[in-house]
Amino acid sequence: MGIYDISAKAIDGSDKKLDAYKGKVLLIVNVASKCGFTPQYKGLEALHRKYAGKDFEVLGFPCDQFGHQEPGDENEIKNFCSLTYDVSFPMFAKIDVNGANTHPLYQFLKSEATGILGSEGIKWNFTKFLVDKSGKVVKRYGSIDTPEKIDKDIAELI
Incomplete structure (x- = not known):
């Protein structure tokens, strides 16, 4: 199974097959509204706008598994x-990225790009996965890796 075989619920409740993003470089991020890293939304949106029309997408997946930092519902x-960050990149419904109810997308991402010392678990909000145009997971970034730092890696794949 590959990334394009996976579906996810969009933030508006509709089902979205990830094959809609075939041929695009993807930056997939587990996000949260009340986290110290939440200001990264600004950088993620800047990347989205910078590479608009250049086969690139940021995909945001809210998650409430770290310190109850995403307590709200999808609306x-x-x-x-x-209202806060003028986000226009695709956002999805809240998911689990760890544990028994881990979303299939994150099961796939974690198996393809492990963290420090080979660990698969997501350590915190704003962990990022860079996926190339063929659906291969190229790199995993931690929460402290800013969107600005990742920009050069994106540019190389586009």
């Missing part, structure tokens, strides 16, 4: 992202 999350 609250959508409003927060829109």
